[in-house]
Amino acid sequence: MGTSLSSIRKKKRSSQQHPSSATQVSSTGGTSSQEKTSSTIINGRSFHNTDSIYWLPNDDAENDRLVGQHFAMKSLFGGRNFNDKVLEYVDMGSQATKVLDCGCGPGTWIMDVATDYPSCQLTGIDLSDVFPTSIRPPNVTFEIGNVLTRLPYEDNTFDFINLRFFILALRVDEWAITLKELYRILKPGGIIESMECGQLKNGRDFTKDLANRVVVFMQSRDQDPFIHSKIPTHLKEAGFEPIETTVKDIYLGKSDSINREFLWDVINIYKSIKPYMAAQLNLQTDAEYDEFLNRLAIECQQEPQTMWDMSSTLARKPL
Numbered sequence: 484m485g486t487s488l489s490s491i492r493k494k495k496r497s498s499q500q501h502p503s504s505a506t507q508v509s510s511t512g513g514t515s516s517q518e519k520t521s522s523t524i525i526n527g528r529s530f531h532n533t534d535s536i537y538w539l540p541n542d543d544a545e546n547d548r549l550v551g552q553h554f555a556m557k558s559l560f561g562g563r564n565f566n567d568k569v570l571e572y573v574d575m576g577s578q579a580t581k582v583l584d585c586g587c588g589p590g591t592w593i594m595d596v597a598t599d600y601p602s603c604q605l606t607g608i609d610l611s612d613v614f615p616t617s618i619r620p621p622n623v624t625f626e627i628g629n630v631l632t633r634l635p636y637e638d639n640t641f642d643f644i645n646l647r648f649f650i651l652a653l654r655v656d657e658w659a660i661t662l663k664e665l666y667r668i669l670k671p672g673g674i675i676e677s678m679e680c681g682q683l684k685n686g687r688d689f690t691k692d693l694a695n696r697v698v699v700f701m702q703s704r705d706q707d708p709f710i711h712s713k714i715p716t717h718l719k720e721a722g723f724e725p726i727e728t729t730v731k732d733i734y735l736g737k738s739d740s741i742n743r744e745f746l747w748d749v750i751n752i753y754k755s756i757k758p759y760m761a762a763q764l765n766l767q768t769d770a771e772y773d774e775f776l777n778r779l780a781i782e783c784q785q786e787p788q789t790m791w792d793m794s795s796t797l798a799r800k801p802l
Contacts, residue, residue, distance in 0.1 A: 522611070525758045535629075536704060538651040538756050541611040546589040548751045553591040555744035556647075556678070559731050559793060564596050565645065565676050566797045568727060572674050573643045575600040582606070583641045585630055585665065586649060589613050590623070593645075597623045606641075608634065630661050636668045644668075644675040651756075654705045662721035669800045675723060677796045679711035683735075683749070686789030689782040696763050711794040723798035731795075736788035745791060750780050 522529040522541060529542040539545055557564055574580055580603035584593040587607030597605050597620040607614060607625045614625035628634050644665050653661060665675060683694040701708040710717075715725045735746045753760060757772055766772045783789040 528755065528758070530758075535610055535652060536654055536706065537610070538759055539752070540755050541613055545755055546613055548748065548755065549588045550591045551744060551751075552748050553595070555741060555748060556793065557595070558741045558744070559733070560729075560795065564592060564599065565643075566727065566729070566795060568797055569643060569674050569676065572672065572799060574603075575643075576602050578602050578604070580604065580643070581641045582643045582645070583608065583636075583668070584645045585634075586610075586647065586652065587614070587625065590615050590619075590625060592647070593623055594620065603642075630664050631657055634664060634668060638667055639670045640668045642670055642673045644673070646675060647678040648680065650679050650708075650710050651701075651706070653710075655707050656705075658707070658710065658717050659721065662717055662723070666721050666723060666800060671800055672802045673800050674726075675718070675798050675800070677714050677718065677798075679714055679794055681711045681792035681794065682708055683783075684790050684792070685787050686735075687782055687785055687787070689778065690789045693764075693779070697760075700759070700763050711792065714794065714796045715798075718796060718798040722800070724801055726797040726799055728794060728796045731793045733791040733793065734788050735783040735791060736785065746780065746783055749783065749791065750776055753779060 524530075528540040528544070530537075530540050560566075569575075575582075582593075582596065582603055582605045584590070584596075584605070584607040587593055587609045588611075590607045593605050593607045594615065601620065601622055603622065605623045607623070608628040608630075609625075610627065610629055612625075612627055619625075626635065646661075646665065649658075649661065669675060682698060683690050685691075686694075698708040707713065715728050718725055733745045734742050735749060736742075754776055761767075761772050764772075764775060766775055
């Protein structure tokens with residue numbers, strides 16, 4: 484038998500935490516000093532009220548999920564915030580080095596990197612101002628911006644750009660726009676690392692059907708559900724030189740701490756996208772959707788195990 488959703492939540496709360504995770508969670512609240520972006524409330528959750536097609540909310544519950552996802556990703560990739568090969572091209576110990584986290588959300592990745600590398604200058608940019616305000620290293624700044632309408636930086640500004648989980652944020656034709664804009668602001672010889680997830684795969688009929696419904700819905704919204712496997716090609720078409728692609732498999736039925744964290748992440752992603760998925764699943768009430776989430780948690784742990792892929796691609800702007 485698989486573990487229920489309520490049990491996963493209890494284990495999530497009592498699981499071993501990374502040293503700075505509690506600080507990160509508590510630092511995401513408060514009002515930004517910058518002009519606040521507008522939001523719209525759907526089913527009690529706050530979503531971007533912009534032209535963005537992004538599915539996920541921008542509220543405190545989503546920020547908590549992103550914090551947990553960050554540390555799960557860090558553990559999955561060997562306790563590192565980025566590919567070690569970045570250090571072969573970028574001097575992260577230099578005060579002259581500039582790093583951009585594009586789509587930074589609550590800033591967990593950039594705050595973690597700033598702790599490891601206190602000399603370089605780090606900037607986080609996002610559509611929504613959910614940035615930390617009271618707890619922030621001196622080498623970190625946050626700004627509101629949209630990569631699709633040009634970012635507020637000169638050409639050749641950054642040495643390293645981090646780009647993660649834009650799969651639900653961009654339409655098919657917007658990937659080329661995004662990567663060309665990041666190419667513009669990256670210095671010659673600079674590095675970009677893109678991390679994207681695939682779709683749920685394998686598993687029993689329940690999870691296979693769910694994954695197929697997500698694929699069909701994404702395609703109806705002109706989004707690419709399999710973008711993670713195409714990132715190297717898109718980077719090359721934008722002018723970058725691909726260096727390395729690493730793919731990690733996550734087994735949602737395994738009971739170790741890393742895979743358990745990702746099971747929690749998957750369930751909370753589906754919880755967050757309820758305004759979109761309820762209609763696709765023909766679920767009419769909150770109780771029906773809660774039962775779906777509970778069944779999903781159990782089904783993901785059955786044999787054959789449901790899997791989830793994470794793909795990291797490192798590329799360089801030519802000198």
